[in-house]
Amino acid sequence: MAEASQTTDVSFTCQRCSMPLKLDESFRTVDARLCTEIAAPVVLLKPSSQDEPLVLPEPSTDDDTVCRKLTAPLRVVESENYTVVVGDNVHKEPGKFSQHFEMTARLFDVLTDQSEVEHPLCEECTDTLIDHMEKELSTAESEVKDYKRYLSERSDNDEESIEDLRADLAKLQAEEKELIETLHKVESERAAVFHKRDLLLQDKKRLEEDEKKHFKEYMDLKRQWICASDEKISVENQLAYAQAQLDLLAKTNVFNATFHIWHDGHFGTINGFRLGKLPDIPVDWKEINIAWGQTVLLMNSLAKRLSFSFGKHRLVPFGDRSYIEVVSEKGTEKLPLYHTGGLRFIYDVKFDLGMVAFLECLSQFKQEVEQRNKNFSLPYSMLDGKIRDNNSEKAFSIKYQLNTEEEWTKALKFMLTNLKWAVAYCSASSRDAPS
């Protein structure tokens, strides 16, 4: 047990619990020889037998930097490794203290170096340490047994396993070689594929440029097509309009359009002007003259259209002063187709002759037309200044003199009707004729 004694000159402390130590009497006999023997290498002291436990160094749990603890109130004396407390009476024998202390301290140094456990230790700490070391020893022994067993198992199977491993190795090496060949093959294929890919990328780039160019051309052409389509539609519209106009014009009879022959009660009319007189409807001579002027103009135009001439007669359209010239051996006689209203007796003769001559001209025209087209005929026959209703077989004189106004008016209406039919014939012939 460590117990500080007042009579002790030098006191060491336990390096674990710091309790002051009372050294055993045997320490008084420590000398240099003993120290040298103890300081011999531990390796030489190790047991050679496997059965004996191995001495394993205990890992140091103490911090080396911590100063070893002292017991007060003694004087501190520094040695190489130790701090020791020294009582006052030590001074009385300095030489003896020094020699004994050094030997003891050296002994502890040697023990510390060899066992890697800090010395000195008190008895309790030593017991605790021994217990701890025994536990570690048993653990280590158990591990050693395990290792030994494993080692023996391994050595038993060594021959067989080495053969197997060699076979495996050869197999793996063959496989490695095969895989390396495959790898080379794959790498060359990869290089070929990359090369092909590069070529394809170049192709792709070129095709994309082509596509852009063609798309631009396509858009240009499409724009042109749209413009052309618009133009085509426009032209078609114009054509349709022109065709419609042409159809309209083809259906339009220029004579009908220019000379509208119709009727107004008992009167025949041309362009709205009445031709004739009735006792209860006294038509002004001026209107009758204008109507006659239109009639002469129409007759003359129809003759020109058919390139037909009226023999000794020549129509002269001159508004409300139109007339007919009759060429004979005696000379040219001028027969008026207008009435001034005055000088009735003398004047009426020439007016009547003019109207008879006009009817003669119409009759000639009728013959010409019927000659050209057998299927065509005018509804009323005309002869010697009279016009005949084919249904009633009744003839009406076109002369104003010695005639009733009713019959004269009727004769004029029939005459206009014949003229209307002549217009229809000319229109039909002009449509059938190649333009």
Ligand SMILES: [Zn+2]
């Ligand atoms: Zn202790």
